[in-house]
Every structure is written in C-alpha cells, then in structure tokens.
Amino acid sequence: MKKFILALITTLGLAAGVQASTGGFPLDKAPVNLTDNASLQRGARTFVNYCLSCHSAAYMRYNRLTDIGLTEQQIKDNLLITTEKVGDTMVAAINPKEAKDWFGGNPPDLTVIARSRAGNGGSGADYLYTFLRTFYRDDTKATGWNNMVFPSVGMPHVLWELQGERSPVYEEVESHGEKVHAFKGWSQLTPGTQTNLQYDQTVGDLVNYLQWMGEPAQRTRVRVGVWVLMFIALFILIAWRLNAAYWKDVK
Template sequence: MKRWIATGLAALGMLLGASLGAHAAGTNFPMDKAPRLGTDQAALQHGAKIFVNYCLSCHSASFVRYNRLTELGLTEKQIKENLMFTTDKVGDQMVAAISPQQAKAWFGAQPPDLSLVARSRAGAGYSGADYLYTLLRGYYRDPNRPTGWNNVVFHNIGMPHPLWELQGERKPVFEKVTSHGHETEVFRGWEVVKPGKLSEAEYDRLVADLVAYLEWMGEPGKNDRIRLGVWVMIFLGLFAIVAWRLNAAYWKDVK
C-alpha cells in the first residue's frame, strides 16, 4: 500500500513539475499528435524493447509484471531471452536496475515510476501520449544545465536525453515576436547540430512505438474493454429490436 501511495505522489510531483516548468518558460508549447498504435502489436512489442533497453535502467514500472507482456503476443521464453535481466523471474515486477541511493546521488532524486505516466500527463486539448511524444522529440543541448540537456516542453528538465545517440543533437530556432507591447519567443523549428543513428522519420516512429507501450502500461486491459464494449452494444441493439417487437405484440389487441 505504501508503495502505491509513494508512486502516486511521485507521478503527481512529476506532473506538477512539468506544469511549473512550462509556466516558468512563459510559453505553452504546442503538442504534436502521437500516432495511435494501441492495437498495433508489433509496435507495442518494439516499444517494450525500447523501454527495457533505454528506460528501465533508471525508471521502474512496478505496477506491471514481465509476464503481462504475453498480452502483447510474446511468449514467456521471448520475454526471458529479450526483455529481462538474467537475475529476474518472469513473474517479477518491472523494477529499475538503479538503486534509490544511486539515483539520489546522480540525479538528486529518485526517477519516478512510469507505470501511469501516460495517464498522468494528459492536459487540456492533448493526451498523455501526445505529451510524451512531443517531450521525447523536444530535447536540445544546453551547457547551462547540469546534465547538458534541456527540453522545449519541460523547461529545465532534470532527466538527460535517453535517446540522444539515436536522434542526434539539435538546436531549437526561436523568433522574437512583439504582441501588445510584449516581446515573446515563438518556436519556429529545429536546426540539426549533429545527426544521430536514425533519420528523423525513423526516430519519430521509434518514439511513437515507445509512447504506445507507455500508454498500454497505464491501461493494459483497454483493448479488451473496447472489444467487449462493441459486442455489448451489438447485443443491446438486438435486444432493443426484440423488446420493441414484443411490446408491439403485447399491446396490439389492447384498445
């Protein structure tokens, strides 16, 4: 119970931190629409692989057990061989490799649990998936930050860019605009400083797969619920027709 409460508080703190960061920056950065890949099994499997390789070293997903990934079409053997540390068991929770003591020494605080991050980051006019998709494509080099990285979505973010070798290094291009006597900076695009291992399109697709997996973790039963809901609506529709005809037959001789 204590672990659930602590994780919830961490997610809330992460959300508040993002809001305060955006307020301090004085801008409302526009969110890009994340591709909807919640029913794409191959994308979810790839996203799980990216999560394990690039996120799980620091961030836990303690509300999810490895064997839950069988719902993505993976066998327990595939999970053991490709997505787990050798000391873990397939029924274990997805816990970060880093210890809380190491995390505090390196980052100043323990990285938050990501089990519900996609659900906690939804805002007015955008989903949590949109937020994460834009965030992971919004990093840029900033020598004034302790990690050497900053982010146009989450100003003064504490997390360094986990995928920088794949994306490369970019610099945001801002244009100063004066409106009603106030000068503001408007984001106009990106300038490539150093190319990464992937092209822009390849990197965007990789992030989309990762975000789809993060969204799935927050609600693994969503697709099953939708499928069941469709059948329930079909049943109710057919039942309404039967009830209507039964009602007509019952009252036809009543004057």
Template sequence: MTILKKLIAALVLLPVLAFASEGGFPLDKVPDRTKDMSALQNGAKLFVNYCLNCHSASAMRYNRLRDIGLSDDQIKANLLFTSDKVGDLMHVAMAPKDAKAWFGTVPPDLSVIARAKSSDQGTGGDWLYTYLRTFYKDDSRPTGWNNMVFPNVGMPHVLWELQGVQDAKFVDVKNPHEGGEIEHQFAGFQQITPGTMNAIQYDTAVADLVSYLEWMGEPAQNTRKRLGVWVLLFLGLFFVLAWRLNASYWKDVK
C-alpha cells in the same frame, strides 16, 4: 459600479488566463499503434533498454508481454536482465536515494504515465510523443539537456544516440498585446550532430515506445474495446426485442 466592472472583467479573463497557463508548447498527435503487435514489441524493447534503467513499472510483470505476441523464451533472451525472471515485476536495481542524489528527484514509476499526463491539451500519449522529440542541448542545465514540453527538466535525453544532438533556436519578438514587451519565442530546432536514426526513423521509434507506454497503462484496453462493441450490439438487439414485446403485450389494452 467600478467594483462590479472589475469583478466582471476578472470572471471573463480567468478562463483565458487559466488556458494560457496550461497552453505551453503545442503537442503533436501520436500515431495510434496500440493494436500493432510489431510496434508494441519494438516499444517494449526500447522501454527496457532505455527507460527501465532509471524508471520502474511496478504494476507490470514481464510475462504480461505475452499479450503482445512475445513468448517466454523471447522475453528471457531479449528483455530480461540477468537476475530477473519472467514472472517478476519491472523494477529497477537503482536505489531511490542514489536516484535522488544523481537526478535531484526519484524518477517516477511509468506504469500509468500515459494516463497520468492526459490533459485538455491532448492525451498522455501526445504529451510523451512530443516530449521525447523536443530535447535540446542546454549547457546551463546540470544534465546538459533541456526540453520544450517540460522546461528545466531534470531527466537527461536518454535517446540522444538515436536522435542525435539538436539545438533550440529562439528569437526576440515584440508582443503588441503587452505594451511592446519583448518575448523570447521558439523558432525551431537545428541539428548539431546526427544520430543513428534519421528524423522519420526516430519519430517512428518514439511512436512505438509511446504506444507501448499507452498499452502498459491498460493492457486489457483492446479487449475491453472489442467486448464493448459486442455489448452495445447485444443491448441494441435486446432493445428492439423488448420494444416489440412491449407493443405486442399492450396492443389489445385500451
């Protein structure tokens, strides 16, 4: 009987423990701007200027940016490095061995990062949106930065000039469910030095960048959704016609 009770308790607690291990820092909902051309263009500019120095997007070509309203001349003037061409893939010049030596690991390719980070806690866009807004100063880390969504992250805060420098505040709280054990809980951020953007402007810029990353993961997604609506309408109309034709065919059959 004791063994049976333990087995039942384990089966009951297992989903709870699994959820707790995946819970982590709560994710903020990212504004959906994947249909906003100006937001996507701004996101592409931020991606090239701040992300593409270390991260590649090897499944994306520069000329695909025509789909978000940019001409070849605009791409050449604003988004290409000196040696790149409009038809090139979005690669980085940094060698993988140099990246590993500087950061401890090779920065991941960002072609489908928004899709890869999807989980039960939120979409990949939600994860990225929260991640890029929760960096804080931590002198104990090799880069001088840490992150609430990704603790002990190896990536530095590349957008710090825009957001400024913030510190994370923690408080010690007794957990009544753990025998009064003291827990180190997050209590908010404190701005140390301002950035070139205020909080609203920075959140807007990050939303644009994340929307671009979501779009880049599937550039045809908006077209697919539009076609999907027409396909469903066609199927609905075809169903009505087939239903009435069937009724007409069988009406005299007893």
C-alpha cells in the same frame, strides 16, 4: 455579500491559474495505435533498453506482454536483462537512494504516465511524444540537457545517441507591439544513429507502448463493450416486439 465576492475572486483566480498552466510548447499528435502489435513490441524493447534502468513500471508484469503477441520465451530471450523472471514486475535497476543523490529525486514510476501527463490541448501520449523529441543541449544545466516541453527538467536525454545533439533556433518576431524570440526550428549539432523520421518512429512506438501499458486490458474492454452494446440493441428490439404482441389485444 463579502463572502460571495471573495469566493468569486478565488474561483476566477483558480480558473486563471488552470488556464495559465495549460500554456507552453505546442504538443504534436502522437501516432497511437493500440492494435499495432509490431509497434507495441518495438516500444516494449525500447522501454526495457532505455527507460527501465531508471524508471520502474511496478504495476506491470513481463508476462503481460503476451497480450501484444510475444511468447514467454521471446520475453525471456529479449526483454529480461538480468535475473528477473517472466512473472516479475518491471522494477528499475537503479537504487532509490543513489537516484536521489544523482537526480535530486527518485525517477517516477511509468506504469500510468501516459494517462497522467495530459494538458496544453493534448493527451498524455501527445505530451510524452513531444517531450521525448524536444531535448536540446544546454551546458548551464547539471545534466547538460534541457527540454522545450519541460524546461529545466532533471532527466537527461537518454535517447540522444539515436537523435543526436540539437540546439533550438529562434527568430525575432513582433507580438503586441514588442519584439520577442519565437521558436523557429532545430539546428543539428551532431548526427544521431537514426534519421529524424526513424527517431520519430522509435519515439512513437515507445509512446504507443506507454499508452498501452497504462491500461493493458483496454483492447479487451473495447471489444467486449461492442458486443454488450450489440446485445442490448438486440434485446431492446426483442422486448419491443414482445411488448407489442402482449398488448395488441388490450384496448
């Protein structure tokens, strides 16, 4: 009986821990559309220009981008920055030892980041879309930046020139009889090179690409799956009619 009670308490504690871990800043819906090749191509360009200097995508080859409508020549001309070949994997230029010295750890591989970063009622794409749009200036941090989704994140805001510098605005509200500070919006400290709408689209394209990169064969899988289901439905119909014809004279 004691073992049962202990196991029950442990289970409830784990459940409470899981529930608590899903709290935090609310996630916005990411505009994911894996059939939009133009968006995926823009996202690939943003990934190479802003992310690949620190983050690898070691399980993704450049020539796989032909699946989203790019030719190998376009990949060579626009996405190969140094001496990589079109058949190489997307490996970051940063030295792992230097990355550990600068950031306290080697930046994670992003090949399947959109499939692994899920929680708080949203998908991994929703998490990344909100994360990349909620950086703000914080001089108390080593990088000078903080994030509403990932507080005290060690990553600086690499897209800050596009978005500009912002600061969160809070308002005092009453909750359960106590006054607390709730997030109200943003104060733009310095302008970026893009408007808010343009920046949201840039991040949306990047997240769309990250979602596609996590499973490049997804569109093919879905297309083949539809044909397989149609074949099975037709086969069931034929089998049913054959069965009826075979047994019609049997009493």
